[in-house]
Amino acid sequence: MAHLLSLAPPHPGGATGGPGPIHGLDPRGRVLAAAAFAVVVTGLSSLPVLALAAVAALAMLPLSGLPPGPTLRRMVMMDGFILVMLVLLPFTTPGTPALILPGGLVATREGLRLAAEIALTANAVILMLMVLVGTLDPVRLGHALARLRLPLRLVHLLLFTVRYIEVLRAEYDRTRQAMRARAFRPGSNRHTWVSLGQLVGMMLVRALERSERILQAMKCRGFTGQIPLLDDLSFGAGDRLFGVLFALALGCLIAMEVALVRAA
Amino acid sequence: MHIVDGALANPVVIGGAVAAAGGIALGLRAMTMERIPAAGVLSAAFFVASLVHVPIGPSSVHLILNGMAGLVLGWAAFPALFVGLLLQAVFFGFGGVTVLGVNTFNIAMPAVIVGLVLGPLIRRGGAHAAIWGGVGGALAIALTTLCVAICLALSGDQFLAAAKLVFLAHIPVMAVEAVLTAAAVSLALRVKPELFHVMETTR
Known part of the structure; x- marks a missing residue:
């Protein structure tokens, strides 16, 4: 992972x-x-x-x-x-x-x-x-970090971020490939910056929609607000x-x- | 824009750590368990976006997008950007350990300010929202470079030249982030305006 x-x-x-x-x-x-x-x-x-x-x-x-x-x-x-x-x-x-x-x-x-x-x-x-x-x-x-008494919410945020960086990175790569297939070539111009801005906006929108599905799935499995930390330290x-x-x-x-x- | 260990005076380092801890605490309070998945996935999105290199002139810059982070996450930008900086330091070797607090404050405080000041204007939507987004993107970078410059200047007069250079070198970055944030805001408003209401208390 x-x-x-x-x-x-x-x-x-x-x-x-x-x-x-x-x-x-x-x-x-x-x-x-x-x-x-x-x-x-x-x-x-x-x-x-x-x-x-x-x-x-x-x-x-x-x-x-x-x-x-x-x-x-x-x-x-x-x-x-x-x-x-x-x-x-x-x-x-x-x-x-x-x-x-x-x-x-x-x-x-x-x-x-x-x-x-x-x-x-x-x-x-x-x-x-x-x-x-x-x-x-x-x-x-x-x-x-959780065992070292960092706030649990912060640790959960860290774990979520770590979990989804790779997923979103793959999504970013796919989108860039789609842009290349449509003959997008990055250069130092307004068109590039606007296109990349729309890419970022789209990534954020998809991230939010993904998080809604994640929350639904977690609730479906009985999420009560506590994520158990499974470890063997x-x-x-x-x-x-x-x-x-x-x-x-x-x-x-x-x-x-x-x-x-x-x-x- | 990362400051490294050993460059700043001790009071600046300690002050930055205390201020960052306060900001993170405020951000975590806004982040109930229901909102952790949204905050976590968006934080990952901002992390990936910060790896994007944008061509500018003969060189390229990597995005920071703290203005956009503030607009979307509000105070939760503090813990989200802290997590990003922590991962960058540990796994990429960018930044430092004792300066983690200072670096978090320098990037997250401008984000929160942009979110508080320009957020309401953007949520209203309309033709001007994209322009306000652009203003926010540039303002966040300007404030961040200003914070970095102030931290350096507070640590000794010999850093003044470097502080000024940091600010000047980031003027093109402000322009790029302005255009990018404007485009991102206008797209998000058309596709999913809820993006700017993720962390709102009354929903």
């Missing part, structure tokens, strides 16, 4: 997709670990420690069973988004000049540092998130070990940061 949402290759027989030791771990522990990692790493400021955090995330990649190529490509795609900001920062941050470009542009040492800090933080956090949580089946992610010895090791690693990062900041 939800091929669009899975980085890992489909793995018949396994509930969670591809292989890798991380797959045996409890989803709740993985979500909490990724969140704790994000908070700690965002709080770090010294570059060597941040680099270590990024290396740690990279080192986890082989354990996850994610294909390294496509995963890293996605990370680089995100860097494309923030590239402009990273390139501008050295020139807009006041401080000691480090590099003077022809044309009088001055890059400061502080600016270069800040850009490196943001790049390392963003990549380390998102990679750890993809490794620990992105390897979950989206439905298991929903169940884990269990927090075992392996999860405790992972938790302790991960907490120790985060503690080391914090200790190194404190030591380096004090030394500076």
Whole structure:
């Protein structure tokens, strides 16, 4: 289910997709670990420690069973988004000049540092998130979030969204194919934008009509406003070990940061 | 338009998370169990629509359509767009973790504003509804870029240039979203006007 949402290759027989030791771990522990990692790493400021955090995330990649190529490509795609900001920062941050470009542009040492800090933080956090949580089946992610006391309505919304993304994606592809069969070729013009707008409008209309049928079907099966969460989450010895090791690693990062900041 | 981890000052990140949590709570209150299938399938539709690439000039942009989301979902746009951003971060690696709140607020608040201000005008129907839809599509993107720019500017003066650039770079996106939203609104009004009444309390 939800091929669009899975980085890992489909793995018949396994509930969670591809292989890798991380797959045996409890989803709740993985979500909490990724969140704790994000908070700690965002709080770090010294570059060597941040680099270590990024290396740690990279080192986890082989354990996850994610294909390294496509995963890293996605990370680089995100860097494309923030590239402009990273390139501008050295020139807009006041401080000691480090590099003077022809044309009088001055890059400061502080600016270069800040850009490196943001790049390392963003990549380390998102990679750890993809490794620990992105390897979950989206439905298991929903169940884990419910067990972590996220509001049930929000979890149901997530589960519905995950369930129908693939269905609507297929519908979108069919409609685009029908448009191609009628010689529609997208270009940078008003006709394209209006056509795509009508496509979006039609998708929303069909989504609403589909949801009416879903509700009818659910009521027909005795829907009373509660969707039971069927799952088999269990927090075992392996999860405790992972938790302790991960907490120790985060503690080391914090200790190194404190030591380096004090030394500076 | 995604902000990443590590770029913003802590007060901005915390403020964004609190504001997003409030918005999500309001949205969930409007979303009774009866309306969850509609909200869920529409949320999936907006997720798929955001993967659509639209050619513009020599390049292409991907849609955001938060104006349309606000018109259709009202306050429920908050949880719906939050779910979309969460899935994008976890499975696509776009955005970040600690900035999830900020990113949700930046995209969902403009959606809700457009829904509240222009929704009644569109529900009335008529010849002008499509024009108001277009205004809503452009307004939502403008407000979102403004929010992103404010978040960056609040985090330090060195981000001002990037903030201005973000706003300027999105002016063509506003034009595209305006035309698209106008077309989507006018089609939906003709085919199924109930689309704009999905989350209404009195029905």
